[in-house]
Amino acid sequence: xxxxxxxxxxxxxxxxxxxxxxxxxxxxxxxxxxxxxxxxxxxxxxxxxxxxxxxxxxxxxxxxxxxxxxxxxxxxxxxxxxxxxxxxxxxxxxxxxxxxxxxxxxxxxxxxxxxxxxxxxxxxxxxxxxxxxxxxxxxxxxxxxxxxxxxxxxxxxxxxxxxxxxxxxxxxxxxxxxxxxxxxxxxxxxxxxxxxxxxxxxxxxxxxxxxxxxxxxxxxxxxxxxxxxxxxxxxxxxxxxxxxxxxxxxxxxxxxxxxxxxxxxxxxxxxxxxxxxxxxxxxxxxxxxxxxxxxxxxxxxxxxxxxxxxxxxxxxxxxxxxxxxxxxxxxxxxxxxxxxxxxxxxxxxxxxxxxxxxxxxxxxxxx
Amino acid sequence: xxxxxxxxxxxxxxxxxxxxxxxxxxxxxxxxxxxxxxxxxxxxxxxxxxxxxxxxxxxxxxxxxxxxxxxxxxxxxxxxxxxxxxxxxxxxxxxxxxxxxxxxxxxxxxxxxxxxxxxxxxxxxxxxxxxxxxxxxxxxxxxxxxxxxxxxxxxxxxxxxxxxxxxxxxxxxxxxxxxxxxxxxxxxxxxxxxxxxxxxxxxxxxxxxxxxxxxxxxxxxxxxxxxxxxxxxxxxxxxxxxxxxxxxxxxxxxxxxxxxxxxxxxxxxxxxxxxxxxxxxxxxxxxxxxxxxxxx
Numbered sequence: 277x278x279x280x281x282x283x284x285x286x287x288x289x290x291x292x293x294x295x296x297x298x299x300x301x302x303x304x305x306x307x308x309x310x311x312x313x314x315x316x317x318x319x320x321x322x323x324x325x326x327x328x329x330x331x332x333x334x335x336x337x338x339x340x341x342x343x344x345x346x347x348x349x350x351x352x353x354x355x356x357x358x359x360x361x362x363x364x365x366x367x368x369x370x371x372x373x374x375x376x377x378x379x380x381x382x383x384x385x386x387x388x389x390x391x392x393x394x395x396x397x398x399x400x401x402x403x404x405x406x407x408x409x410x411x412x413x414x415x416x417x418x419x420x421x422x423x424x425x426x427x428x429x430x431x432x433x434x435x436x437x438x439x440x441x442x443x444x445x446x447x448x449x450x451x452x453x454x455x456x457x458x459x460x461x462x463x464x465x466x467x468x469x470x471x472x473x474x475x476x477x478x479x480x481x482x483x484x485x486x487x488x489x490x491x492x493x494x495x496x497x498x499x500x501x502x503x504x505x506x507x508x509x510x511x512x513x514x515x516x517x518x519x520x521x522x523x524x525x526x527x528x529x530x531x532x533x534x535x536x537x538x539x540x541x542x543x544x545x546x547x548x549x550x551x552x553x554x555x556x557x558x559x560x561x562x563x564x565x566x567x568x569x570x571x572x573x574x575x576x577x578x579x580x581x582x583x584x585x586x587x588x589x590x591x592x593x594x595x596x597x598x599x600x601x602x603x604x605x606x607x608x609x610x611x612x613x614x615x616x617x618x619x620x621x622x623x624x625x626x627x628x629x630x631x632x633x634x635x636x637x638x639x640x641x642x643x
Numbered sequence: 644x645x646x647x648x649x650x651x652x653x654x655x656x657x658x659x660x661x662x663x664x665x666x667x668x669x670x671x672x673x674x675x676x677x678x679x680x681x682x683x684x685x686x687x688x689x690x691x692x693x694x695x696x697x698x699x700x701x702x703x704x705x706x707x708x709x710x711x712x713x714x715x716x717x718x719x720x721x722x723x724x725x726x727x728x729x730x731x732x733x734x735x736x737x738x739x740x741x742x743x744x745x746x747x748x749x750x751x752x753x754x755x756x757x758x759x760x761x762x763x764x765x766x767x768x769x770x771x772x773x774x775x776x777x778x779x780x781x782x783x784x785x786x787x788x789x790x791x792x793x794x795x796x797x798x799x800x801x802x803x804x805x806x807x808x809x810x811x812x813x814x815x816x817x818x819x820x821x822x823x824x825x826x827x828x829x830x831x832x833x834x835x836x837x838x839x840x841x842x843x844x845x846x847x848x849x850x851x852x853x854x855x856x857x858x859x860x861x862x863x864x865x866x867x868x869x870x871x872x873x874x875x876x877x878x879x880x881x882x883x884x885x886x887x888x889x890x891x892x893x894x895x896x897x898x899x900x901x902x903x904x905x906x907x908x909x910x911x912x913x914x915x916x917x918x919x920x921x922x923x924x925x926x927x928x929x930x931x932x933x934x935x936x937x938x939x
């Protein structure tokens with residue numbers, strides 16, 4: 277456990293140092309490049325009598341330079357090209373246009389911190405909601421499978437087949453159910469930007485609640501989590517301890533809310549809801565095995581959130597700011613944002629590892 | 644044919660579908676994309692159809708390239724970690740494991756974004772790069788953020804077998820270690836596991852590729868934009884036409900009578916969005932079905 281914690285901390289320190297070194301190297305190189313170019317063109321730009329936008333003055337300038345340096349062919353042309361490039365950049369480069377320096381300032385850090393705090397809050401809410409929702413969905417599907425009911429799609433098709441002529445109301449109900457099922461599947465598996473653009477103009481896309489809903493329901497986050505958990509439940513149900521539990525007369529009644537069955541609250545608290553049922557032990561085993569894969573889920577959620585923020589182009593969000601700063605080549609801010617995200621993944625992984633380590637020790641009876 | 648017989652046959656088909664869910668979803672995926680293409684052939688204008696087919700082909704090709712690259716990289720890194728640990732090469736093992744954990748800690752989309760920045764700079768300096776080369780580079784970038792799933796699987800499979808008598812027994816019989824690992828453990832006893840991870844990698848590659856291409860529609864540089872990259876479903880979805888088409892999906896919620904027009908007037912965006920979503924749905928279910936059928 278200690279080695280894992282140490283590894284996380286070490287990688288945070290090393291990556292932090294790497295970012296700092298890269299940034300210093302980039303900034304120094306850039307400053308050198310800019311000052312060398314400015315030094316080369318400044319003396320000429322300081323000549324008030326020459327107007328570089330005037331064709332006559334340009335020819336005069338080139339011929340004068342060539343007369344002064346007859347041994348250096350083409351110096352006049354290359355100087356004019358450098359002067360033109362410099363003057364052009366005064367209009368096109370973001371830092372010249374906005375008048376802001378290209379170094380990370382305190383204001384930048386404060387602005388980023390506010391966005392980062394919002395990002396963390398949304399991420400934590402999404403993590404809790406997807407893990408609870410995904411787990412409930414997985415348990416529901418697992419219990420339904422144990423009841424022999426089949427998947428929702430198969431059940432719907434069976435219901436469709438059982439329709440008889442002369443029952444229009446039932447047919448309508450089945451059709452509506454089918455449409456709702458299709459819509460739910462479309463939302464759950466769609467990338468967030470498809471859903472967001474479909475709803476553009478009807479909802480406030482910049483609201484945090486909408487962002488959270490997209491993060492939880494789309495990108496396959498919920499269904500992927502549910503599928504992984506369901507597979508663990510299925511694998512745990514095939515283990516030998518289940519036979520032992522059955523031999524010890526634990527309940528195997530898979531009906532919902534029956535006296536010896538599974539209470540509905542097991543969907544939210546599987547480890548506590550049905551102590552006399554074999555499901556209790558299956559759920560405990562699945563929960564224990566699932567802990568470590570929570571790290572992957574957390575990283576995937578962060579990826580999803582960044583995609584949503586970037587794709588929706590909402591100002592004031594970290595993902596949007598990251599993309600804009602890449603575009604304007606403000607790599608100091610880009611590095612700060614990237615390091616913040618790396619830190620979030622690492623801290624989440626560290627917390628999950630510490631919790632899993634404790635659980636492992638408890639299961640192994642190590643104090 | 645009587646209604647009962649039709650019902651019985653359909654029930655039989657559903658039973659087979661339940662028994663082999665991965666195969667059923669694979670058939671459904673291919674059939675679904677086929678029907679979509681057939682519909683587009685009749686109702687989508689020729690230039691848009693060309694773009695759509697091109698984007699679909701590029702996205703699928705990129706997905707398969709990612710799978711191939713991931714298998715190669717994952718296999719090599721998995722064996723590297725196992726061998727360095729087994730032979731007590733502590734520096735090599737720590738370095739490999741540290742790098743792997745580092746890659747794992749970078750959100751995938753951020754890793755891809757960084758890769759695309761480098762690729763953009765590369766394209767700026769080498770304007771003669773053709774579309775296939777750029778597609779390979781794009782796949783390689785995606786590989787760098789997804790391959791560790793293969794590494795993890797390979798490591799766990801080798802570790803599982805190395806803990807059994809099987810491993811030392813084969814060594815005693817004079818079988819080379821490389822043969823035990825590559826042939827006996829990974830090829831003969833882990834193909835199903837590898838295939839399952841490959842399916843997951845393909846799904847993730849399609850999702851990430853489409854997402855990054857959609858996001859980068861604004862461009863990473865003033866000299867290079869998404870138009871310099873080969874068209875994929877994500878970049879086609881990011882075009883103004885497709886965005887307008889997707890907006891029309893929202894209109895259906897308030898005016899359901901508008902629904903038929905989605906499948907004729909707004910076909911480009913709807914086709915692209917459907918292809919992405921349907922592919923992700925099918926790949927997810929193929930993977931799950933495969934795990935269930937083989938009890939992995």
